[in-house]
Amino acid sequence: MASTQGVNVLRYSALVAGLFYGVFHQSSLNSQTKRTEIEHEYARKERLIEQAKAEWKKKTTPQEPKTQTSGLITDPEDPKFDLEAFLQAKAAESQ
Structure with missing residues (x-):
């Protein structure tokens, strides 16, 4: 037991x-x-x-300004934008 x-x-x-x-x-x-x-x-x-x-x-x-190879500023909102230079560049492209 x-x-x-x-x-x-x-x-x-x-x-x-x-x-x-x-x-x-x-x-x-x-x-x-x-x-x-x-x-x-x-x-x-x-x-x-x-x-x-x-x-x-x-x-x-700050973003880089939109420029072409020639240094031309194509952004119209940029304070350094030059309308005359832009129009001359476009005229030269079309010729």
Whole structure:
């Protein structure tokens, strides 16, 4: 009879140890998954910030005036635009 009690104690001890190990292992897997998700979200936000910075830089940097190879400014919105020089260049192109 004493040996059956010892076997039962051993069985239930193994069962309880297995349950504790399972809970601990599941907890570590969940925390690892959460940590990975947080890292992915952080990397996504970093990419978005870098894209926003690049777009802002592109938007705020002054653009080069539109010029041809001769140095003629063809953009009428440019303060250095010379209508007479532009018309002479167009007349020369058409001839």
